[in-house]
Amino acid sequence: MQQARGIAMNSYLKNIADRPRAGETDGLLFELDTACTEAAADGTVEPSARARELHELVRFCNFDAIAPWLKSERDAVTRALAFARRIGDDSVARILAEALNGTPQPSVQFSLALPGQAPQPLAVDAGEATKFDGKDWGGTDLALSFAIQNFGIAVLREIIAAENELTLLPPRSVRARSATDARISAAANQSAAALFRTLIAARNPRMEIGAWPDENPSAHADKIIAIEHEAESPAAAATLVALRKQYGEIAQPLLDVYACHDGAALFKYADEPGFYLAPVAEWDTLKRRAVEWAEEVTWQDEKDSIPSYLYTAIAFGMNPGDSELWLFITAGPHAGKILRSDTDLIEDSPRFESLAHFFAAALHDVGRVLNCSGHVSYTFDDTQLYPIRYRHD
Helix, strand or coil: CCHHHHHHHHHHHHHHHCCCCCCCCHHHHHHHCCCCCCHHHCCCCCCCHHHHHHHHHHHHHHCCCCCHHHHHHHHHHHHHHHHHHHHHHHHHHHHHHHHHHCCCCCCCCCCECCCCCCCCEECCCCCCHHHEEEEEEEEHHHHHHHHCHHHHHHHHHHHHHHHHHHHCCCCHHHHHHHHHHHHHHHHHCHHHHHHHHHHHHHCCEEEEEECCCCCCCCCCCCEEEECCCEECCCCCHHHHHHHHHCCHHHHHHHHHHHHHCCCCEEEEEEEEEEECCCCCHHHHHHHHHHHHHHHHHHHHCCCCCCCCHHHHHHEEEEEECCCCCECCCCCCCCCCCEECCCHHHHHHCCCCHHHHHHHHHHHHHCCHHHCCCCCCCECCCCCEEEEEEECCC
């Protein structure tokens, strides 16, 4: 058992080593914190002193306020200081050394300037979370938040390098998502049209809903509600032929869907759909909306940076209430893939590898389609509940 867990542990940390890229360090450190916490709670293997030390460093990277650490975990702050000095991170080392000596960083001063008036100081009190020993440590929190990036990267490298000293498995939520990824990939071997027909033909569609799940496949559902799907008649054959000439063979999976139904209101509850598949007649209007947002908001001062493939896209759907649109890309490096019109364009990263993956996710992990913006929700007893899992017969 120990050997099997060790193999899984090594595999997990090797996977972590392959994942870091710009902007991902914080997420990986949070994931590792969760993995270490779950391993300690598991109790099957007593963590070594080295494992506890590394977990402590990971936890410190995820700190919200320094005050509780100074109050209850000064030894941990001391070890973080030693680590900062060892890696040559003078900025973090100075801040931590001064904190341990009882010296907070200067508090942050905000001011508000109204037209025609002199700037006025704005009092901002973060509450008791930043207070300790009669002092306000909010300035230290802010200073650390700006300085700690290189420290976090070094901690990440340290824990990856120590793979043979740790017994660590991926967090349960990560394992659940990996299992769901496998189901989606298997389902995506079918055509998008076949998956769409399965979705529409459900005899008893239901939605498990609960507190915001953060796209976590293992999130807890509080209620189950009946929903429905409403679909329009198929698109005209002549329209589909013209669209095939306009967009080329790459668009055939989308056109096959519209040969089934020219638009649909999916996951509908209380007359409001969770996803709106736009009729062909609305594609151009939605495309102009996506382009206008890119040109006038996201890239207003650098229009040359707008990904050229946006102008080839088909804006085929939306989540009601959300400014972003779902795009089917017809040319360029992401041809045939699915992106959201702002978030994914900025990252230059497709949300789904194909339209089949999109509809497979709608069937097997609906949050990936409905919970992208937080606008799809259901109100019960003055509480907002969100899609967790889609169920159907």
